[in-house]
Amino acid sequence: MILTSDYHTHTPYSHGKGTVLENTLRAKEKGLSQIGITDHGFAHLAFGIRRRKVPSLVADCRAAAEKTGVEVLCGMEANILGESGKTDMLPSDYADFDLFIAGKHVFVAYENFAAWRQYFGGNFLADKLKRKPSDRLVKLTTRAYINAIEKNPVDIISHLNFLCYADAVEVAKCAADYGTYIEINTKKTHLSDEEWQNIIDKTAARFVIDSDAHSPDRVGDVRLAEELFARIAFPSERVDNIDGRKAKFRLQALKAGL
Numbered sequence: 061m062i063l064t065s066d067y068h069t070h071t072p073y074s075h076g077k078g079t080v081l082e083n084t085l086r087a088k089e090k091g092l093s094q095i096g097i098t099d100h101g102f103a104h105l106a107f108g109i110r111r112r113k114v115p116s117l118v119a120d121c122r123a124a125a126e127k128t129g130v131e132v133l134c135g136m137e138a139n140i141l142g143e144s145g146k147t148d149m150l151p152s153d154y155a156d157f158d159l160f161i162a163g164k165h166v167f168v169a170y171e172n173f174a175a176w177r178q179y180f181g182g183n184f185l186a187d188k189l190k191r192k193p194s195d196r197l198v199k200l201t202t203r204a205y206i207n208a209i210e211k212n213p214v215d216i217i218s219h220l221n222f223l224c225y226a227d228a229v230e231v232a233k234c235a236a237d238y239g240t241y242i243e244i245n246t247k248k249t250h251l252s253d254e255e256w257q258n259i260i261d262k263t264a265a266r267f268v269i270d271s272d273a274h275s276p277d278r279v280g281d282v283r284l285a286e287e288l289f290a291r292i293a294f295p296s297e298r299v300d301n302i303d304g305r306k307a308k309f310r311l312q313a314l315k316a317g318l
Contacts, residue, residue, distance in 0.1 A: 061289070065094035065301040066280050068137065068161060068218060068243065068270035073117050074099035075107040078276035080117070084124040084132055090280035094306060096159045096270075097121055098135040103148035103169045109136070114156050135159025137218055139168045142175030143200050145207025147214075154213075160311040161243075162208050163218035164201070179204060183224040193225035201226040206234045213310040216241045216268060222250035229258050232265035239310050241265075241300065246284040247272035253292050260295060268301045 069083050070076030078086070080097050087095040097117070099109045109117065118134050125132040134157055138149040147162050154160075166184065170176045178200055186193040201224050208214055209231075217235060220242055221228055228251055232242055242265050251259075259265055271281045288294060300307040 061282065061286065061296065061302050062304075063090070063092060063269060063280055063282050063302055064304055065096070065268075065306055066092055066271050066273070067094070067096035067133065067135070067159060067216060067268055067301065067307065068098050068245070069095060069273040069279055070099055070137075071097060073109045073113060074104070076274045078273075080120040080132070081124045081127065082276045083273065083279050084128050084130050086276040086279040088128045088130050092130065092280055094131040094133060094301075095279065096133040096135045096161075098137045098159060098161050100165070101136050101138040101148040103139045103141060104165060105167050105169055108139075108148070114153075118156055133158040135161060137161045137163060139163070139165050140204050140208045141168065141171040142179050143204045143207065144171060145204055145209070145211045146171050147208055147212055149212070154311060154315060158312060159216075159309060160212065160214050161216045161218050162212065162214045164204070164222070164224045166223060186225060187223050198225050198227055202230050205231040209234050209238050209240050213314045214238075214240050215307070215309040215311055216243050216270070218243050218270070219245040219248055219250040219272065221255070222248055228255045229262050232259040232263040236264040236266070239308070241268045241307060243267070244269045244285050244288065244299070245272050246270065246281050247274075247278070249284065253288070256288065256294070257292055260292075265298070267299045268307055269299060
């Protein structure tokens, strides 16, 4: 397995340690042809990129691509803000970005009090208290993921079910229907082997392997993916950023009018 692209990396525009250029140089060193710079979205209260800095981010991505010859995708890891599926990447932001990742995060300005209490609070308490999530919580979180995919041109769902509880198969079915990738995140374990096997067996979902690197040394890291593939019969032909393949993204197709 040879990684072609790493679509999920962070820089000091959120809380990564390496600059856009440093991440891109590491990607080139690892033999990657593409890298995504995907800092946390605007609603992240601690680490979100600020809108006033987006022009600088775009300029840094273009400069890094020109200097290294690596294709640099200017992206965002947007935050899902509640059950409605609203995210903090708005249609007015699309012109600045090439890549739209969306995921569930903790320290976020959610869309309303109900989202704070149920979507954030319910998942947070279930995780911290190590208790079985209620059916209601699972359904709510599942709807949040599905609504995000249906209502936005989300390219990749990042670390599905990390610190939250959704029906992974239902989310993956929706992702397959809309052309959204399910991420195999190599920074953190976010699905059990059983959940991965169910997604493989019961859906037509496609996947990308991403490092979620917060420092340049982790760009292109595939160790957790390799360990996963050694444990279960993962269909490598459904992973679209290895062995020379590059993913096809919804946001870019939307902007191209396809």
